[in-house]
Amino acid sequence: MSNVRHVLGISGGKDSAALALYMKDKYPDMDIEYYTCDTGKELKETYELIEKLNSVLGKTIIQKKAADGSNLDPFDHFLQMYRGYLPSSNSRWCTKKLKLDPFEEFVGDDPVISYVGIRGDEDREGYISKKSNIQSIFPFRKNIWSEDVVVKLLSKANLENILNIFASLSIKSERFEEILAKPISLNFTQIQKLNLLLDCDVKAFNKLTFAYLKTTDYPLSKVDYFPLVDNDEVLIRDDIFKILKDSGVGVPAYYSEIEFEVNGKKGKYARSRSGCYFCFFQQKIEWIWLYEQHPEKFAMAMEYEKEGYTWNQDETLSDIIAPARMEQIKEGFIKRTARNKLNTKSPYLVDILSDAESEGCASCFI
Ligand code: SF4
Numbered sequence: 001m002s003n004v005r006h007v008l009g010i011s012g013g014k015d016s017a018a019l020a021l022y023m024k025d026k027y028p029d030m031d032i033e034y035y036t037c038d039t040g041k042e043l044k045e046t047y048e049l050i051e052k053l054n055s056v057l058g059k060t061i062i063q064k065k066a067a068d069g070s071n072l073d074p075f076d077h078f079l080q081m082y083r084g085y086l087p088s089s090n091s092r093w094c095t096k097k098l099k100l101d102p103f104e105e106f107v108g109d110d111p112v113i114s115y116v117g118i119r120g121d122e123d124r125e126g127y128i129s130k131k132s133n134i135q136s137i138f139p140f141r142k143n144i145w146s147e148d149v150v151v152k153l154l155s156k157a158n159l160e161n162i163l164n165i166f167a168s169l170s171i172k173s174e175r176f177e178e179i180l181a182k183p184i185s186l187n188f189t190q191i192q193k194l195n196l197l198l199d200c201d202v203k204a205f206n207k208l209t210f211a212y213l214k215t216t217d218y219p220l221s222k223v224d225y226f227p228l229v230d231n232d233e234v235l236i237r238d239d240i241f242k243i244l245k246d247s248g249v250g251v252p253a254y255y256s257e258i259e260f261e262v263n264g265k266k267g268k269y270a271r272s273r274s275g276c277y278f279c280f281f282q283q284k285i286e287w288i289w290l291y292e293q294h295p296e297k298f299a300m301a302m303e304y305e306k307e308g309y310t311w312n313q314d315e316t317l318s319d320i321i322a323p324a325r326m327e328q329i330k331e332g333f334i335k336r337t338a339r340n341k342l343n344t345k346s347p348y349l350v351d352i353l354s355d356a357e358s359e360g361c362a363s364c365f366i
Helices: 014-026 044-057 074-081 093-107 147-154 156-168 174-181 190-200 202-213 237-247 284-293 295-303 323-343 349-353
Strands: 005-009 032-038 062-065 112-115 134-137 258-262 265-269
Touching: 005 014, 005 093, 014 032, 014 044, 014 237, 032 044, 032 093, 062 093, 074 093, 147 156, 147 190, 147 202, 156 174, 156 202, 174 190, 174 202, 190 202, 258 284, 258 323, 265 284, 265 323, 284 295, 284 323
Parallel strands: 005 032, 005 112, 032 062, 112 134
Antiparallel strands: 258 265
Protein backbone atom coordinates (compact mmCIF):
# COMPACT_ATOMS: atom_id res chain seq x y z
CA MET A 1 0.00 0.00 0.00
CA SER A 2 0.95 3.60 -0.03
CA ASN A 3 2.49 5.87 2.57
CA VAL A 4 -0.39 8.32 2.32
CA ARG A 5 -1.69 9.50 5.68
CA HIS A 6 -5.38 10.07 6.41
CA VAL A 7 -6.06 12.85 8.91
CA LEU A 8 -9.17 14.41 10.38
CA GLY A 9 -9.18 17.63 12.38
CA ILE A 10 -11.54 17.84 15.33
CA SER A 11 -12.36 21.52 15.82
CA GLY A 12 -14.59 20.96 18.83
CA GLY A 13 -17.68 21.72 16.74
CA LYS A 14 -20.49 19.31 15.94
CA ASP A 15 -19.71 18.66 12.28
CA SER A 16 -16.11 17.51 12.65
CA ALA A 17 -17.11 15.38 15.64
CA ALA A 18 -19.86 13.76 13.60
CA LEU A 19 -17.48 13.23 10.68
CA ALA A 20 -15.02 11.38 12.93
CA LEU A 21 -17.83 9.09 14.11
CA TYR A 22 -19.13 8.64 10.56
CA MET A 23 -15.72 7.68 9.18
CA LYS A 24 -15.09 5.23 12.01
CA ASP A 25 -18.45 3.61 11.40
CA LYS A 26 -18.32 3.54 7.58
CA TYR A 27 -14.64 2.88 7.04
CA PRO A 28 -13.39 0.99 10.09
CA ASP A 29 -10.35 -0.29 8.21
CA MET A 30 -9.08 3.15 7.34
CA ASP A 31 -6.24 4.23 9.60
CA ILE A 32 -7.27 7.80 10.34
CA GLU A 33 -5.23 10.11 12.58
CA TYR A 34 -7.50 12.41 14.55
CA TYR A 35 -5.99 15.66 15.75
CA THR A 36 -7.09 18.88 17.37
CA CYS A 37 -5.35 22.27 17.62
CA ASP A 38 -6.05 23.84 20.99
CA THR A 39 -6.12 27.62 21.25
CA GLY A 40 -6.31 27.39 25.04
CA LYS A 41 -9.46 29.53 24.93
CA GLU A 42 -12.30 27.14 24.17
CA LEU A 43 -15.39 26.64 26.30
CA LYS A 44 -15.30 23.69 28.65
CA GLU A 45 -17.99 21.94 26.55
CA THR A 46 -15.50 21.73 23.70
CA TYR A 47 -12.91 20.00 25.86
CA GLU A 48 -15.62 17.66 27.17
CA LEU A 49 -16.68 16.79 23.62
CA ILE A 50 -13.10 15.90 22.71
CA GLU A 51 -12.82 13.72 25.83
CA LYS A 52 -15.99 11.82 24.93
CA LEU A 53 -14.85 11.38 21.34
CA ASN A 54 -11.56 10.01 22.56
CA SER A 55 -13.30 7.13 24.25
CA VAL A 56 -15.97 6.49 21.58
CA LEU A 57 -13.44 6.52 18.74
CA GLY A 58 -11.20 4.21 20.73
CA LYS A 59 -8.26 6.20 19.49
CA THR A 60 -6.32 9.05 21.01
CA ILE A 61 -7.02 12.42 19.45
CA ILE A 62 -3.62 13.99 18.97
CA GLN A 63 -3.42 17.36 20.72
CA LYS A 64 -1.47 19.99 18.86
CA LYS A 65 -0.64 23.30 20.46
CA ALA A 66 0.90 26.31 18.78
CA ALA A 67 3.84 27.78 20.68
CA ASP A 68 4.23 24.61 22.70
CA GLY A 69 6.83 25.31 25.31
CA SER A 70 5.58 28.83 25.97
CA ASN A 71 4.36 29.43 29.51
CA LEU A 72 1.30 31.19 28.07
CA ASP A 73 -1.78 29.74 26.36
CA PRO A 74 -1.25 29.66 22.57
CA PHE A 75 -3.60 32.61 22.00
CA ASP A 76 -1.96 34.75 24.69
CA HIS A 77 1.50 33.88 23.44
CA PHE A 78 0.74 35.24 19.98
CA LEU A 79 -1.28 38.18 21.28
CA GLN A 80 1.83 39.26 23.12
CA MET A 81 3.83 38.92 19.90
CA TYR A 82 1.23 41.09 18.13
CA ARG A 83 1.46 43.63 20.99
CA GLY A 84 -2.15 43.31 22.05
CA TYR A 85 -3.56 43.68 18.53
CA LEU A 86 -6.76 41.62 18.72
CA PRO A 87 -7.62 39.49 15.70
CA SER A 88 -10.65 40.42 13.59
CA SER A 89 -12.32 39.12 10.44
CA ASN A 90 -10.02 41.41 8.44
CA SER A 91 -6.89 40.42 10.31
CA ARG A 92 -7.28 36.84 11.34
CA TRP A 93 -3.82 36.05 12.59
CA CYS A 94 -5.28 33.65 15.16
CA THR A 95 -6.48 31.10 12.59
CA LYS A 96 -3.12 30.99 10.91
CA LYS A 97 -1.01 30.87 14.04
CA LEU A 98 -3.23 28.68 16.22
CA LYS A 99 -4.82 26.31 13.72
CA LEU A 100 -3.23 26.22 10.30
CA ASP A 101 0.46 26.38 11.24
CA PRO A 102 0.23 23.56 13.84
CA PHE A 103 -1.76 21.47 11.34
CA GLU A 104 0.83 21.91 8.61
CA GLU A 105 3.60 21.16 11.05
CA PHE A 106 1.79 17.98 12.14
CA VAL A 107 1.49 16.88 8.53
CA GLY A 108 5.02 17.82 7.49
CA ASP A 109 5.86 16.84 3.92
CA ASP A 110 3.96 13.56 3.94
CA PRO A 111 1.24 13.08 1.34
CA VAL A 112 -1.98 13.53 3.27
CA ILE A 113 -5.71 13.19 2.71
CA SER A 114 -7.49 15.58 5.06
CA TYR A 115 -11.18 14.87 5.72
CA VAL A 116 -13.28 17.98 6.31
CA GLY A 117 -16.80 18.01 7.80
CA ILE A 118 -18.48 20.63 5.63
CA ARG A 119 -22.08 19.45 5.27
CA GLY A 120 -24.17 18.84 2.18
CA ASP A 121 -26.44 21.76 3.09
CA GLU A 122 -23.63 24.29 3.33
CA ASP A 123 -22.30 26.47 0.60
CA ARG A 124 -18.68 27.00 1.51
CA GLU A 125 -15.40 25.48 0.62
CA GLY A 126 -13.59 25.53 3.95
CA TYR A 127 -9.91 25.54 4.52
CA ILE A 128 -7.88 24.23 1.66
CA SER A 129 -4.22 23.96 2.38
CA LYS A 130 -2.05 25.56 -0.24
CA LYS A 131 0.50 22.84 0.37
CA SER A 132 0.50 20.42 -2.53
CA ASN A 133 1.01 17.40 -0.26
CA ILE A 134 -2.36 18.00 1.43
CA GLN A 135 -5.57 17.05 -0.34
CA SER A 136 -8.96 17.85 1.19
CA ILE A 137 -11.95 15.53 0.89
CA PHE A 138 -15.50 16.43 1.98
CA PRO A 139 -17.34 13.17 2.74
CA PHE A 140 -20.67 14.81 3.75
CA ARG A 141 -21.10 16.62 0.45
CA LYS A 142 -22.41 15.33 -2.85
CA ASN A 143 -19.21 16.70 -4.36
CA ILE A 144 -16.49 15.24 -2.15
CA TRP A 145 -13.66 16.87 -4.13
CA SER A 146 -12.01 20.21 -3.49
CA GLU A 147 -12.50 23.10 -5.85
CA ASP A 148 -8.95 23.03 -7.23
CA VAL A 149 -9.45 19.44 -8.36
CA VAL A 150 -12.78 20.24 -10.02
CA VAL A 151 -11.31 23.26 -11.81
CA LYS A 152 -8.55 21.13 -13.34
CA LEU A 153 -10.80 18.19 -14.10
CA LEU A 154 -13.46 20.18 -15.95
CA SER A 155 -11.23 22.75 -17.60
CA LYS A 156 -11.48 23.14 -21.35
CA ALA A 157 -7.79 22.32 -21.67
CA ASN A 158 -8.39 18.96 -19.99
CA LEU A 159 -11.45 18.00 -22.06
CA GLU A 160 -9.78 15.60 -24.48
CA ASN A 161 -7.79 13.96 -21.70
CA ILE A 162 -10.83 13.48 -19.50
CA LEU A 163 -12.87 12.00 -22.35
CA ASN A 164 -10.06 9.50 -22.96
CA ILE A 165 -9.99 8.60 -19.28
CA PHE A 166 -13.76 8.20 -19.31
CA ALA A 167 -13.54 5.89 -22.32
CA SER A 168 -11.05 3.70 -20.47
CA LEU A 169 -13.50 3.18 -17.60
CA SER A 170 -16.42 0.83 -17.92
CA ILE A 171 -19.08 3.42 -17.17
CA LYS A 172 -22.19 2.89 -19.26
CA SER A 173 -23.99 6.20 -19.32
CA GLU A 174 -24.59 8.06 -22.54
CA ARG A 175 -26.10 11.00 -20.70
CA PHE A 176 -23.03 11.32 -18.45
CA GLU A 177 -20.73 11.19 -21.46
CA GLU A 178 -22.81 13.75 -23.29
CA ILE A 179 -22.54 16.23 -20.38
CA LEU A 180 -18.85 15.50 -19.96
CA ALA A 181 -18.17 16.18 -23.64
CA LYS A 182 -19.76 19.63 -23.55
CA PRO A 183 -17.03 22.23 -22.93
CA ILE A 184 -17.57 24.85 -20.27
CA SER A 185 -18.23 28.35 -21.55
CA LEU A 186 -19.89 31.59 -20.50
CA ASN A 187 -23.26 29.91 -21.06
CA PHE A 188 -22.31 26.59 -19.53
CA THR A 189 -20.32 27.25 -16.41
CA GLN A 190 -18.12 24.90 -14.46
CA ILE A 191 -20.62 24.78 -11.61
CA GLN A 192 -23.48 23.95 -13.98
CA LYS A 193 -21.46 21.17 -15.55
CA LEU A 194 -20.41 19.83 -12.16
CA ASN A 195 -23.98 19.80 -10.88
CA LEU A 196 -25.32 18.09 -13.98
CA LEU A 197 -22.65 15.38 -13.77
CA LEU A 198 -23.33 14.81 -10.07
CA ASP A 199 -27.09 14.75 -10.61
CA CYS A 200 -26.58 12.22 -13.37
CA ASP A 201 -24.36 9.79 -11.44
CA VAL A 202 -22.30 10.64 -8.35
CA LYS A 203 -20.41 7.36 -8.32
CA ALA A 204 -19.46 7.69 -11.99
CA PHE A 205 -18.20 11.21 -11.29
CA ASN A 206 -16.13 9.96 -8.36
CA LYS A 207 -14.72 7.08 -10.35
CA LEU A 208 -13.75 9.43 -13.15
CA THR A 209 -12.17 11.95 -10.76
CA PHE A 210 -10.18 9.26 -9.00
CA ALA A 211 -8.93 7.91 -12.35
CA TYR A 212 -7.96 11.47 -13.34
CA LEU A 213 -6.13 12.03 -10.05
CA LYS A 214 -4.05 8.95 -10.74
CA THR A 215 -2.48 10.92 -13.60
CA THR A 216 -1.53 13.84 -11.30
CA ASP A 217 0.73 14.47 -8.30
CA TYR A 218 -2.15 14.74 -5.82
CA PRO A 219 -1.80 12.50 -2.74
CA LEU A 220 -4.66 10.31 -3.99
CA SER A 221 -2.57 9.39 -7.02
CA LYS A 222 -0.52 7.24 -4.64
CA VAL A 223 -3.50 5.22 -3.44
CA ASP A 224 -4.68 2.08 -5.24
CA TYR A 225 -8.17 2.08 -3.84
CA PHE A 226 -10.25 4.86 -2.35
CA PRO A 227 -13.51 3.62 -0.79
CA LEU A 228 -15.19 7.02 -0.80
CA VAL A 229 -15.50 6.74 -4.57
CA ASP A 230 -18.52 4.50 -3.92
CA ASN A 231 -20.12 6.80 -1.39
CA ASP A 232 -22.99 8.91 -2.66
CA GLU A 233 -24.46 9.86 0.69
CA VAL A 234 -25.16 13.51 1.45
CA LEU A 235 -25.42 14.50 5.10
CA ILE A 236 -27.14 17.64 6.35
CA ARG A 237 -27.64 19.22 9.75
CA ASP A 238 -30.31 16.80 11.00
CA ASP A 239 -28.01 13.87 10.18
CA ILE A 240 -25.20 15.45 12.19
CA PHE A 241 -27.33 15.82 15.32
CA LYS A 242 -28.55 12.24 14.87
CA ILE A 243 -25.00 10.82 14.60
CA LEU A 244 -23.95 12.68 17.74
CA LYS A 245 -26.99 11.58 19.73
CA ASP A 246 -26.96 7.95 18.53
CA SER A 247 -23.25 7.53 19.28
CA GLY A 248 -23.70 8.57 22.90
CA VAL A 249 -21.25 11.46 22.41
CA GLY A 250 -24.15 13.92 22.46
CA VAL A 251 -24.46 17.48 21.24
CA PRO A 252 -22.31 20.13 23.00
CA ALA A 253 -24.40 21.90 25.61
CA TYR A 254 -23.86 25.35 24.14
CA TYR A 255 -26.11 24.46 21.19
CA SER A 256 -29.06 24.00 23.58
CA GLU A 257 -31.56 26.80 23.54
CA ILE A 258 -32.04 28.73 26.76
CA GLU A 259 -35.05 30.94 27.41
CA PHE A 260 -34.70 34.61 28.23
CA GLU A 261 -37.23 37.34 28.85
CA VAL A 262 -37.04 41.01 28.02
CA ASN A 263 -39.78 43.56 28.66
CA GLY A 264 -42.42 40.82 28.89
CA LYS A 265 -41.31 39.13 25.66
CA LYS A 266 -39.77 35.68 25.62
CA GLY A 267 -36.95 34.53 23.41
CA LYS A 268 -34.37 31.76 23.21
CA TYR A 269 -30.66 32.02 22.70
CA ALA A 270 -27.70 29.68 22.34
CA ARG A 271 -24.22 29.70 20.93
CA SER A 272 -24.02 28.78 17.27
CA ARG A 273 -20.56 27.23 17.14
CA SER A 274 -17.35 26.10 18.75
CA GLY A 275 -14.15 28.12 18.87
CA CYS A 276 -12.64 30.56 21.33
CA TYR A 277 -15.15 31.95 23.83
CA PHE A 278 -14.25 35.48 22.72
CA CYS A 279 -14.36 34.80 19.00
CA PHE A 280 -15.03 38.02 17.10
CA PHE A 281 -17.26 36.11 14.66
CA GLN A 282 -20.00 35.70 17.24
CA GLN A 283 -23.16 37.72 17.02
CA LYS A 284 -24.18 40.29 19.61
CA ILE A 285 -26.83 37.96 21.05
CA GLU A 286 -24.11 35.34 21.52
CA TRP A 287 -22.03 37.84 23.48
CA ILE A 288 -25.04 38.35 25.73
CA TRP A 289 -25.44 34.58 26.04
CA LEU A 290 -21.80 34.47 27.13
CA TYR A 291 -22.34 37.29 29.62
CA GLU A 292 -25.36 35.62 31.17
CA GLN A 293 -24.35 31.96 30.94
CA HIS A 294 -20.58 32.18 31.42
CA PRO A 295 -20.04 35.53 33.18
CA GLU A 296 -16.49 34.63 34.18
CA LYS A 297 -15.58 34.05 30.52
CA PHE A 298 -17.21 37.32 29.51
CA ALA A 299 -15.19 39.13 32.17
CA MET A 300 -12.03 37.49 30.80
CA ALA A 301 -12.97 38.58 27.25
CA MET A 302 -13.37 42.16 28.56
CA GLU A 303 -9.87 42.04 29.98
CA TYR A 304 -8.51 41.80 26.45
CA GLU A 305 -10.09 45.08 25.37
CA LYS A 306 -7.27 47.51 26.03
CA GLU A 307 -5.60 50.46 24.39
CA GLY A 308 -8.36 50.93 21.84
CA TYR A 309 -8.49 47.29 20.74
CA THR A 310 -12.00 45.80 20.86
CA TRP A 311 -13.60 42.49 19.79
CA ASN A 312 -16.35 44.28 17.87
CA GLN A 313 -15.60 47.16 15.59
CA ASP A 314 -18.51 49.35 16.60
CA GLU A 315 -18.73 48.95 20.37
CA THR A 316 -16.89 47.63 23.40
CA LEU A 317 -18.06 44.72 25.51
CA SER A 318 -18.99 47.08 28.32
CA ASP A 319 -21.20 49.00 25.83
CA ILE A 320 -22.93 45.73 24.91
CA ILE A 321 -23.87 44.91 28.49
CA ALA A 322 -25.22 48.35 29.34
CA PRO A 323 -28.85 47.53 30.35
CA ALA A 324 -30.53 49.56 27.59
CA ARG A 325 -28.24 48.10 24.91
CA MET A 326 -28.79 44.54 26.15
CA GLU A 327 -32.55 45.02 25.94
CA GLN A 328 -32.22 46.40 22.45
CA ILE A 329 -30.09 43.45 21.29
CA LYS A 330 -32.46 40.92 22.86
CA GLU A 331 -35.56 42.54 21.40
CA GLY A 332 -33.92 42.80 18.00
CA PHE A 333 -33.03 39.13 18.15
CA ILE A 334 -36.58 38.09 19.10
CA LYS A 335 -37.90 40.03 16.09
CA ARG A 336 -35.31 38.59 13.73
CA THR A 337 -35.98 35.06 14.96
CA ALA A 338 -39.72 35.44 14.37
CA ARG A 339 -39.09 36.80 10.86
CA ASN A 340 -36.62 34.07 9.98
CA LYS A 341 -38.91 31.36 11.33
CA LEU A 342 -41.40 32.32 8.65
CA ASN A 343 -38.74 31.68 6.03
CA THR A 344 -37.20 28.50 7.38
CA LYS A 345 -38.84 25.31 8.50
CA SER A 346 -35.79 24.38 10.56
CA PRO A 347 -36.44 23.61 14.21
CA TYR A 348 -32.86 24.55 15.08
CA LEU A 349 -32.01 27.89 16.53
CA VAL A 350 -28.53 27.54 15.06
CA ASP A 351 -30.06 27.89 11.61
CA ILE A 352 -31.37 31.28 12.63
CA LEU A 353 -28.39 32.31 14.68
CA SER A 354 -25.92 31.48 12.08
CA ASP A 355 -25.97 33.07 8.80
CA ALA A 356 -22.91 33.28 10.75
CA GLU A 357 -22.00 29.64 10.68
CA SER A 358 -21.00 29.77 7.05
CA GLU A 359 -18.93 32.83 7.73
CA GLY A 360 -15.59 32.68 9.33
CA CYS A 361 -13.09 30.13 10.22
CA ALA A 362 -13.62 26.64 8.89
CA SER A 363 -10.70 25.38 10.96
CA CYS A 364 -12.37 26.57 14.15
CA PHE A 365 -16.07 25.98 13.60
CA ILE A 366 -16.61 22.82 11.62
S1 SF4 B 1 -12.33 30.65 17.09
FE1 SF4 B 1 -12.28 32.75 16.38
S2 SF4 B 1 -10.78 33.78 17.76
FE2 SF4 B 1 -10.45 31.56 17.96
S3 SF4 B 1 -8.85 31.07 16.49
FE3 SF4 B 1 -10.81 30.74 15.43
S4 SF4 B 1 -11.27 32.70 14.38
FE4 SF4 B 1 -9.66 33.08 15.94
